[in-house]
Amino acid sequence: MGREVEIKICMGTGGLAAGGRAVMNAFAEGLKAEGIDAKVSENCSIHQVGCRGFCARDVLVDVIIDGKRTTYQYIKPEMVEQIIKNHIIGGEVVQDWTVKEDYQAFHDKQVKVVLADCGEVDPEDIDSYISRRGYEALQKVFREMTPEKVINTIEASGLRGRGGAGFPTGVKWDFARRNPGDVKYIICNADEGDPGAFMDRSVIEGNPHSVIEGMIIGAYAIGAHHGYVYIRAEYPLAVERLKIALEQARQRGFLGRDILGSGFDFDIKIKLGAGAFVCGEETALIASIEGKRGMPRPKPPFPAQKGLWGKPTVINNVETLANVPAIIRNGALWFAKFGTEKSKGTKVFALTGKVNNTGLIEVPMGISLREIIYDIGGGIEGGRKLKAVQTGGPSGGCIPAEYIDISVDYESLARMGSIVGSGGMVVMDETDCMVNIAKYFLEFTQAESCGKCVPCRIGTKRLLEILSRITDGRGRPGDIDLLVTLSEDVKAGSLCGLGQTAPNPVLSTIKYFRDEYEAHIHEKRCPAGVCKNLLTYTIIEEFCKGCTMCARVCPAGAIVGEKKQPHHIVQEICIKCGACFETCKFKAIKKG
């Protein structure tokens, strides 16, 4: 062959779910059948890689021949033979299966710092990370940087916590460093519980060593010798890859005693979460590691003063830590080039909902929402109209379509009544009901409230009750004001971020979509056609051809009429399942 062939197959959660493993096997077997032993041959290798963001196109396969990359999408095992024969052997790219301009457009406006190596490195192979400058930052730190200098660099970069609150990372480290004590801890928060968020999962699955390297540097900066990663048990693949990565890092002397001959000792343990959202809150997380019910406690004292087992503790989010090696390698100024005056660097977002291109994206802070939705996201599914973008999950709010040109950074989103948060971005179109969305978030926070504070425990329940009755068609005049007052009480009277932010989805939807609340309450109408109790299905006589299709699919037997005569829905029997609406070819059924 003589040429250098490299095959990279996406095997994150998305890639595996789409059959990544079978595709990988098909390549290995197919190449073998052609007499090429991919595993052994120096010139041909197959690698699994983590998420490159566009999992909706999985299985994604890169075929790199002498440095020239071709990316294939939607690959199934049975397609592999042709790729091997035509492309790898014959030199003829299988054009029908390659990614098109939209794949390029998805990546054009992204700037990758945290995700730079996701999709490039094999997450289960430390050498693959090392070959892309992995652990170079750590060596630089030990070679030429004091802990103070590390902290100064991180401070100067402007890096702020990516876990939601946006606290300056350097300041936090400095605080912990100054607190006296022989025993200190650093914890990586990988509890990622916000609905609509999967950034941290993808980073750990795609490039776990970047997080580990960041953590070791942080430990050195504050003087901690023990670290924990608190990770959700719902992420089995991420846990597995993290275990492998830790073991490999230990073998290479990046973890353990006297790391790289520096005299510095540090090791990391994994702690599994157990399905309580509130444990993402730092004091609750500490309680959970200690083996207690994960309930938050008042601050101060802050964890940096009294944290795990009463010792000074730094807690950082996965993405925050994954930024650290790149900052150390390239310098604070390099990092600060990206972003706005107060929000530096990039942010990873999980783009989901009604956009054409859902996936994981990394953008410079300060990019407009429009660029995210239309340029990267490829616009709204089915050409429908954008209604709102929900950012920040249950602590965040909805930004209505008319503000699509705002800059995405900590300050601008806060001004809109939402937050950057951990990075969930759920796009909604005209068929989504905003009252229902608010209700869903409250269902979540109400269920996840730890119950310690009365305003949070009872308040979220009351909010949910009111939202439920509005969506059920039992809303009362005055309910909107009641929601607002109660929301303010919950915010003011709650101890932790969960309660303090739980009403945000309600307040922001009332602020921007008050008319929708009013339609539910006063006209008993759901403008988006979502709330079942407020829907009626009727047949428009002049369109009805009497084809009887609707009557045949109706599970309730609610549709009456003679063949070739206009049909009629008996409202008392109709269960509002929508089957007739979906079935009618003549658009004769009206929903409203």
Next chain:
Amino acid sequence: MKRIMALMDEIKEMSRRYPDRRAALLPGLYLAQREYGWLSQEAYEVVSKALNLPPATVKGVATFYAMYKKQPMGRHLIQLCTNVACMIMGAERLVDLLKERYGLEPGGTTKDGRFSLVIMECIGACDRAPAMLVDRDFHSDLKEDNIFEILEQYK
């Protein structure tokens, strides 16, 4: 008895990794759950003895966390997400379908003990919503016409 002793030893052994044995409680409960399939009375007792913690403490902690199973589970555990991203992509319809086809209610188990269904808050697969975990496997982009094809692979 042998099984109990082995489990006890495993939990004790693990507790030595932490500065305080109580820190082994959550992982200890996972080990017990792996052994019994759920947290039975016996499971609680084993954990309590192994870590020398009052039974009330052990139970009190277990009940705080959703991932600990307080009743026996079917052979396969379906964890279906109905949170926002999945909801707007049609997850509620799937809940109805599971009920229609298998008589499976959220929190329940099918009569033949084949499936249990737990409704989840976001499982981090929102870009391919709706999504579910069956045992340890992720399945996404679920629709009326593929969910049963997937589930029928689990016997």
